[in-house]
Amino acid sequence: xxxxxxxxxxxxxxxxxxxxxxxxxxxxxxxxxxxxxxxxxxxxxxxxxxxxxxxxxxxxxxxxxxxxxxxxxxxxxxxxxxxxxxxxxxxxxxxxxxxxxxxxxxxxxxxxxxxxxxxxxxxxxxxxxxxxxxxxxxxxxxxxxxxxxxxxxxxxxxxxxxxxxxxxxxxxxxxxxxxxxxxxxxxxxxxxxxxxxxxxxxxxxxxxxxxxxxxxxxxxxxxxxxxxxxxxxxxxxxxxxxxxxxxxxxxxxxxxxxxxxxxxxxxxxxxxxxxxxxxxxxxxxxxxxxxxxxxxxxxxxxxxxxxxxxxxxxxxxxxxxxxxxxxxxxxxxxxxxxxxxxxxxxxxxxxxxxxxxxxxxxxxxxxxxxxxxxxxxxxxxxxxxxxxxxxxxxxxxxxxxxxxxxxxxxxxxxxxxxxxxxxxxx
Amino acid sequence: xxxxxxxxxxxxxxxxxxxxxxxxxxxxxxxxxxxxxxxxxxxxxxxxxxxxxxxxxxxxxxxxxxxxxxxxxxxxxxxxxxxxxxxxxxxxxxxxxxxxxxxxxxxxxxxxxxxxxxxxxxxxxxxxxxxxxxxxxxxxxxxxxxxxxxxxxxxxxxxxxxxxxxxxxxxxxxxxxxxxxxxxxxxxxxxxxxxxxxxxxxxxxxxxxxxxxxxxxxxxxxxxxxxxxxxxxxxxxxxxxxxxxxxxxxxxxxxxxxxxxx
Numbered sequence: 016x017x018x019x020x021x022x023x024x025x026x027x028x029x030x031x032x033x034x035x036x037x038x039x040x041x042x043x044x045x046x047x048x049x050x051x052x053x054x055x056x057x058x059x060x061x062x063x064x065x066x067x068x069x070x071x072x073x074x075x076x077x078x079x080x081x082x083x084x085x086x087x088x089x090x091x092x093x094x095x096x097x098x099x100x101x102x103x104x105x106x107x108x109x110x111x112x113x114x115x116x117x118x119x120x121x122x123x124x125x126x127x128x129x130x131x132x133x134x135x136x137x138x139x140x141x142x143x144x145x146x147x148x149x150x151x152x153x154x155x156x157x158x159x160x161x162x163x164x165x166x167x168x169x170x171x172x173x174x175x176x177x178x179x180x181x182x183x184x185x186x187x188x189x190x191x192x193x194x195x196x197x198x199x200x201x202x203x204x205x206x207x208x209x210x211x212x213x214x215x216x217x218x219x220x221x222x223x224x225x226x227x228x229x230x231x232x233x234x235x236x237x238x239x240x241x242x243x244x245x246x247x248x249x250x251x252x253x254x255x256x257x258x259x260x261x262x263x264x265x266x267x268x269x270x271x272x273x274x275x276x277x278x279x280x281x282x283x284x285x286x287x288x289x290x291x292x293x294x295x296x297x298x299x300x301x302x303x304x305x306x307x308x309x310x311x312x313x314x315x316x317x318x319x320x321x322x323x324x325x326x327x328x329x330x331x332x333x334x335x336x337x338x339x340x341x342x343x344x345x346x347x348x349x350x351x352x353x354x355x356x357x358x359x360x361x362x363x364x365x366x367x368x369x370x371x372x373x374x375x376x377x378x379x380x381x382x383x384x385x386x387x388x389x390x391x392x393x394x395x396x397x398x399x400x401x402x403x404x405x406x407x408x409x410x411x412x413x414x415x416x417x418x419x420x421x422x423x424x425x426x427x428x429x430x431x432x433x434x435x436x437x438x439x440x441x
Numbered sequence: 442x443x444x445x446x447x448x449x450x451x452x453x454x455x456x457x458x459x460x461x462x463x464x465x466x467x468x469x470x471x472x473x474x475x476x477x478x479x480x481x482x483x484x485x486x487x488x489x490x491x492x493x494x495x496x497x498x499x500x501x502x503x504x505x506x507x508x509x510x511x512x513x514x515x516x517x518x519x520x521x522x523x524x525x526x527x528x529x530x531x532x533x534x535x536x537x538x539x540x541x542x543x544x545x546x547x548x549x550x551x552x553x554x555x556x557x558x559x560x561x562x563x564x565x566x567x568x569x570x571x572x573x574x575x576x577x578x579x580x581x582x583x584x585x586x587x588x589x590x591x592x593x594x595x596x597x598x599x600x601x602x603x604x605x606x607x608x609x610x611x612x613x614x615x616x617x618x619x620x621x622x623x624x625x626x627x628x629x630x631x632x633x634x635x636x637x638x639x640x641x642x643x644x645x646x647x648x649x650x651x652x653x654x655x656x657x658x659x660x661x662x663x664x665x666x667x668x669x670x671x672x673x674x675x676x677x678x679x680x681x682x683x684x685x686x687x688x689x690x691x692x693x694x695x696x697x698x699x700x701x702x703x
Contacts, residue, residue: 028482031453053450053499055530055555059539064675071639072675075529078454078572126460126480136483139469149466156461168634170461171454171572172641175634182636422482433452 032432046399082115083363095357118159119364125152179347197333219405226285235293278393281366283320298327388435445476449496455521527679571641602629621655
């Protein structure tokens with residue numbers, strides 16, 4: 016292919032991790048995400064480690080979603096060793112997990128995405144022009160961070176969450192505090208939805224696409240044990256290797272995922288598309304009011320969906336804290352055996368996260384992790400190509416402009432590059 | 442005062458901690474942030490007074506970037522366990538095998554074994570933690586801002602744990618808590634949650650502190666040197682004096698010295 020124009024973003028700013036975008040415009044238009052962050056081989060370095068140490072190491076895969084990378088392997092270990100956590104532990108974990116979704120969505124939208132929408136290089140500059148807007152975001156982020164600290168011991172790499180339960184159970188007073196804080200921030204979350212409802216999606220990236228998400232146990236959210244597709248098919252997490260294919264590509268340290276031979280999308284918009292009927296409260300009202308924004312065809316809908324989820328999860332946090340006001344001291348659940356195989360799937364802020372682990376005599380022998388960013392990279396590349404092609408064919412030949420627009424496509428997915436380069440299969 | 446905030450291969454948690462400091466919007470105007478690529482698209486590497494750097498060197502690109510950052514900074518601060526000790530990724534024993542196993546020959550990039558940044562350039566200060574504490578980030582920023590410099594802690598987590606009055610996890614519960622060998626600054630957070638220290642802040646500076654008298658408890662509790670080493674390696678596998686520390690705890694120091702002189 017003769018390349019007429021190359022658009023190269025070596026190091027994409029305002030994302031988690033290090034990746035570049037390369038778009039080649041010729042007879043056809045090609046887009047590649049070059050993941051240049053070094054691989055860290057988490058599946059290899061945790062081999063032969065005690066399982067309680069291994070779960071602490073996994074959280075180091077990523078700081079934005081260190082809680083999903085702690086709670087998901089914990090669940091896989093518990094599945095492997097017949098450890099049954101208490102109802103109270105499950106509720107506390109859900110509260111801890113969704114506080115991370117709030118934290119991550121708020122950081123992503125306000126620190127990484129909103130500067131694009133307003134045409135500024137960063138949130139600090141936005142803060143100078145529109146202090147209240149950024150303050151909104153930081154209050155939402157703080158709400159998530161505070162819950163992560165109360166339950167997890169800190170907002171990044173929460174050591175209080177352990178196999179079987181928690182080291183220390185938070186107090187009744189702390190649960191009341193969370194309820195009160197939720198009342199204070201729900202309005203900030205609603206304002207976030209209203210901000211994004213002001214912007215139409217670029218049509219260049221409209222296309223039919225498949226969405227994969229968890230099938231939640233009961234409530235809309237992050238926990239379940241099977242995966243559903245927007246074509247109504249579903250499969251149990253234990254069968255994930257049959258359905259979700261990961262392959263090595265030459266330009267990236269991150270593997271690429273396909274389902275039924277096609278790229279697919281995961282993340283906030285996929286959760287909303289697949290589980291819309293489970294929404295309730297203020298989030299449901301907003302989703303009804305702005306239903307045109309919940310588009311299965313456009314990747315920019317993911318930012319809007321994250322805003323809707325901010326509202327939902329703030330309200331859900333309040334509900335869970337309310338159910339936990341009679342929280343009591345209890346011991347962690349003990350292992351029924353010391354060897355076994357376990358699977359777990361959860362919804363990290365960016366989408367499906369799968370852990371498989373095999374344990375022998377208390378030591379981790381084998382691990383497989385599939386992260387959302389590895390799942391959606393092929394779809395993201397396809398959208399970047401569509402954006403560049405649309406602009407180019409409409410007569411926009413300015414490389415800088417096309418560069419800025421394709422960066423926005425990448426950010427709409429909320430990629431987590433550190434997560435995507437953990438890879439190893441042993 | 443001009444500062445730069447950078448990241449090599451890591452989880453980005455140190456940069457995130459710096460960006461998410463609660464008072465960041467209040468203090469950000471006291472500095473001229475010349476580089477903070479994680480949060481800003483409008484930055485180039487240029488001369489700064491202080492560069493903060495998280496992450497370890499895992500690729501050729503990492504090394505090049507590190508050298509460029511060093512050349513342009515009067516003061517270089519290594520932030521977090523990856524930059525200071527190579528991070529958890531430093532544990533990898535056989536890089537080549539793992540690499541081949543995972544990627545085969547289908548990939549055009551070359552990765553390398555994770556190394557801490559002081560293997561390549563001079564480091565002026567270390568801001569430990571995985572991730573660093575908000576208080577310490579503010580302390581480092583503040584001391585540089587007034588033309589002073591931060592003092593690194595040289596005592597173990599146990600000191601803070603005793604002051605807080607936590608029950609001792611090592612002595613009372615018999616769990617392998619790395620408090621005695623880990624540098625303080627976290628206010629003994631994990632022991633306060635009944636969770637044994639995993640050593641995420643890295644080893645306490647060797648030879649200065651009184652870690653060894655405390656750490657002899659490992660021996661008394663029946664933990665083998667190998668067991669302690671395995672746990673310490675999670676965050677300090679690339680620490681040069683790790684074996685020396687363990688020898689001191691397990692009382693093999695004299696024998697080693699004999700070996701040296703013979």
